[in-house]
Amino acid sequence: MTASTQSVAVSKSSKRRLPKDWKSKVVQYATNLILVIFFIFPLVFMIMASFKPNDQIFADLRSLRAFLPVGDLSLTNYQAVFAKSKFPRFLFNSLFISVTTILLSLIVNSMLAYALSRLKWAGQKLVLAIIIATLIIPGETVIMPLLLLVSKLPGLSLTEGITTGWLNTYHVQIIPFIVSAFSIFLFYQFFRDIPKELDEAALVDGASRFQIYYKIILPNSGPVIATVTILTFIGAWNSFLWPTMVIQSEELRPVMVGMQYFFQQDTEWGEVMAYAAMITIPVLLVFLLFQRSFVQSIASSGIKG
Amino acid sequence: MVPALLLGLPAIVLLLMFLIGPFFAGIGFSFTNIRLISANPVESVGLRNYQRLVKVAVLKVEPVMDPATGQPALDEDGNLVYPRSRDFTRDEENYPRFAGTREWFDFNIGDTRYYVLAGDPTFMKSIINVIFFALIVIPLQTGLGLLLAILVNQKLKGRNFFRTIYFSPVVTSMVVISIVWVFLYDKDNGLVNQFIGLFGLPAVNWLGQTSTAMLAIIVMSVWQGVGFQMILFLAGLQGIPDFLYEAASIDGANTWQKFRNITLPGLRGIFVFIIITITIAAFQLFTQPYVMTNGGPDDATTTVVFHMVRKGFREQDIAVASAIGVLFFLFILGISMVQRFILRDQEA
Numbered sequence: 142m143t144a145s146t147q148s149v150a151v152s153k154s155s156k157r158r159l160p161k162d163w164k165s166k167v168v169q170y171a172t173n174l175i176l177v178i179f180f181i182f183p184l185v186f187m188i189m190a191s192f193k194p195n196d197q198i199f200a201d202l203r204s205l206r207a208f209l210p211v212g213d214l215s216l217t218n219y220q221a222v223f224a225k226s227k228f229p230r231f232l233f234n235s236l237f238i239s240v241t242t243i244l245l246s247l248i249v250n251s252m253l254a255y256a257l258s259r260l261k262w263a264g265q266k267l268v269l270a271i272i273i274a275t276l277i278i279p280g281e282t283v284i285m286p287l288l289l290l291v292s293k294l295p296g297l298s299l300t301e302g303i304t305t306g307w308l309n310t311y312h313v314q315i316i317p318f319i320v321s322a323f324s325i326f327l328f329y330q331f332f333r334d335i336p337k338e339l340d341e342a343a344l345v346d347g348a349s350r351f352q353i354y355y356k357i358i359l360p361n362s363g364p365v366i367a368t369v370t371i372l373t374f375i376g377a378w379n380s381f382l383w384p385t386m387v388i389q390s391e392e393l394r395p396v397m398v399g400m401q402y403f404f405q406q407d408t409e410w411g412e413v414m415a416y417a418a419m420i421t422i423p424v425l426l427v428f429l430l431f432q433r434s435f436v437q438s439i440a441s442s443g444i445k446g
Numbered sequence: 447m448v449p450a451l452l453l454g455l456p457a458i459v460l461l462l463m464f465l466i467g468p469f470f471a472g473i474g475f476s477f478t479n480i481r482l483i484s485a486n487p488v489e490s491v492g493l494r495n496y497q498r499l500v501k502v503a504v505l506k507v508e509p510v511m512d513p514a515t516g517q518p519a520l521d522e523d524g525n526l527v528y529p530r531s532r533d534f535t536r537d538e539e540n541y542p543r544f545a546g547t548r549e550w551f552d553f554n555i556g557d558t559r560y561y562v563l564a565g566d567p568t569f570m571k572s573i574i575n576v577i578f579f580a581l582i583v584i585p586l587q588t589g590l591g592l593l594l595a596i597l598v599n600q601k602l603k604g605r606n607f608f609r610t611i612y613f614s615p616v617v618t619s620m621v622v623i624s625i626v627w628v629f630l631y632d633k634d635n636g637l638v639n640q641f642i643g644l645f646g647l648p649a650v651n652w653l654g655q656t657s658t659a660m661l662a663i664i665v666m667s668v669w670q671g672v673g674f675q676m677i678l679f680l681a682g683l684q685g686i687p688d689f690l691y692e693a694a695s696i697d698g699a700n701t702w703q704k705f706r707n708i709t710l711p712g713l714r715g716i717f718v719f720i721i722i723t724i725t726i727a728a729f730q731l732f733t734q735p736y737v738m739t740n741g742g743p744d745d746a747t748t749t750v751v752f753h754m755v756r757k758g759f760r761e762q763d764i765a766v767a768s769a770i771g772v773l774f775f776l777f778i779l780g781i782s783m784v785q786r787f788i789l790r791d792q793e794a
Binding site: 166169170172173176177179180181182183184186187198199202203207249250252253255256257260261262265268271272275277278279281282283284285286287288289290292316317318319320322325349350351354375378379381382386397400401404410413414417420421424425428429432435436439440 | 449450451452453454456457458460461463464465466467468469471472475480482483594597600602604608610611612613614615616617618619620621622623625626627628629630635637640669673674677678681726730732733736737751754755758759764767768770771772774775778779782
């Protein structure tokens with residue numbers, strides 16, 4: 142029954158034992174098939190419903206037609222999403238926030254990690270210890286005081302000059318999420334394992350510490366850059382609680398909050414499914430392309446505890 | 447020194463401003479009456495916020511006597527009549543012990559009724575709810591996660607495909623999943639009721655009644671998250687050396703014995719880790735009740751974080767919300783110490 146016993150059985154199997162193996166394969170495929178259906182049916186239903194008018198969605202529910210592209214298929218629901226909500230604006234907001242947060246967090250976190258792993262400076266050990274200690278602070282503990290803090294922080298506006306409060310801005314959705322103790326830690330671990338000989342050779346050639354960072358260390362850090370990018374992207378793209386509290390303006394709303402509003406104002410199933418499909422399918426496609434990195438990154442984020 | 451400071455400073459400043467600063471500010475706020483927006487000055491209130499959150503008292507009352515007959519009074523249905531709990535909780539002069547509490551639940555022993563009062567009954571309910579969530583999700587998700595891991599670890603064509611499918615809900619937004627499942631759970635047109643209708647079962651208002659709302663959220667959450675446990679178990683399975691199984695085969699062990707004596711012990715660290723992450727995730731539960739049930743019906747799906755957001759954001763009571771955040775931190779701290787202790791014990 143277990144994985145490895147099975148593999149042992151397979152490696153020892155001869156033609157004489159094939160029938161037994163054949164039976165267990167059928168059982169395994171059947172189990173997997175049931176599980177695939179279990180895991181995929183909401184997604185299939187969502188996609189199919191997004192192309193169907195409401196009355197047909199309800200009629201199809203009584204049969205397997207709910208999961209099939211049959212009947213009166215159209216893009217009407219998608220057009221309705223664009224007509225009834227500022228979907229392109231929400232999409233732009235989420236993309237802008239995600240990309241900016243990723244870029245800044247890659248730079249800021251890796252710079253500190255480089256200073257911690259490669260340079261000698263006073264307070265280095267203390268800073269490292271503090272960063273490891275902060276890994277245990279849950280976001281939930283910080284979010285309420287942070288809400289109060291950002292509502293009081295001074296801001297600079299092109300039209301109003303100096304303002305009070307960061308509520309209803311882009312930067313309140315970006316700046317607090319740039320630095321991540323976990324990303325710093327990932328970069329730190331990775332940089333530590335890059336051979337020091339590389340730096341020393343470059344130093345002899347007259348490179349500055351900063352040049353070593355961006356010409357030697359960063360170009361050799363593909364895997365950890367991928368991990369931090371993926372984790373930051375998942376966090377930014379899916380962010381929901383924070384923008385719910387700090388963004389009232391529709392113009393600055395990210396996709397997830399936009400979806401919640403759309404869901405509440407509008408109970409046409411097909412339209413909600415069309416909205417859901419548009420923000421889910423692209424992410425799933427990216428996941429399919431970079432599966433291995435995604436799975437490893439998410440698994441590593443769990444192992445930090 | 448100079449390049450180190452230049453390189454490190456942005457991250458250190460941001461860390462101080464948005465993580466370490468708010469962390470200590472939150473501890474400070476939790477001892478005050480600070481609000482999100484308020485005209486009143488901020489004052490220290492000592493431990494009041496914490497006392498309110500954790501205060502629990504039991505009030506014992508006897509049935510009301512009928513003065514005319516000297517017998518216990520009965521209502522129209524023939525049941526005993528009891529004094530109401532609020533006669534006591536609102537009477538600070540005579541019952542200072544119950545001041546500031548409200549009824550959480552009640553029970554009877556014989557004819558004596560006990561009211562369990564709490565300073566914040568909703569907070570208490572939210573803790574019970576997340577413990578219930580954890581107690582159901584832990585066996586479901588570890589069991590199913592292990593089964594999936596074993597399945598996709600077989601030398602089977604298409605196992606990468608299966609792995610991807612099982613993991614895909616993990617990378618899907620919880621907001622999207624919650625909204626789609628609201629439709630699946632719909633009483634009149636939901637797929638879930640259509641499906642159980644095939645077996646002749648009556649339609650259930652899954653999210654609309656106290657007895658099933660949390661269970662509905664649990665099933666959805668297990669479906670969404672189990673791919674993550676699968677990956678962890680898979681890593682664990684692949685870390686068990688093959689020669690152990692080969693040696694056991696030579697000794698004549700059967701499949702179950704190998705599973706019981708090699709696989710399970712080999713995964714002990716993963717089990718501990720998974721149980722702890724699920725417990726933490728239960729206490730972090732927020733999006734599902736926020737989107738699907740708004741904490742209801744009757745607080746049946748209110749969670750700790752949901753209650754914290756309701757206090758801090760909707761009611762603007764940053765002080766109490768910060769106190770909940772601090773309790774949350776102490777809980778996480780405690781649980782990671784338990785984890786360390788268990789794993790150290792195992793290594794020794």
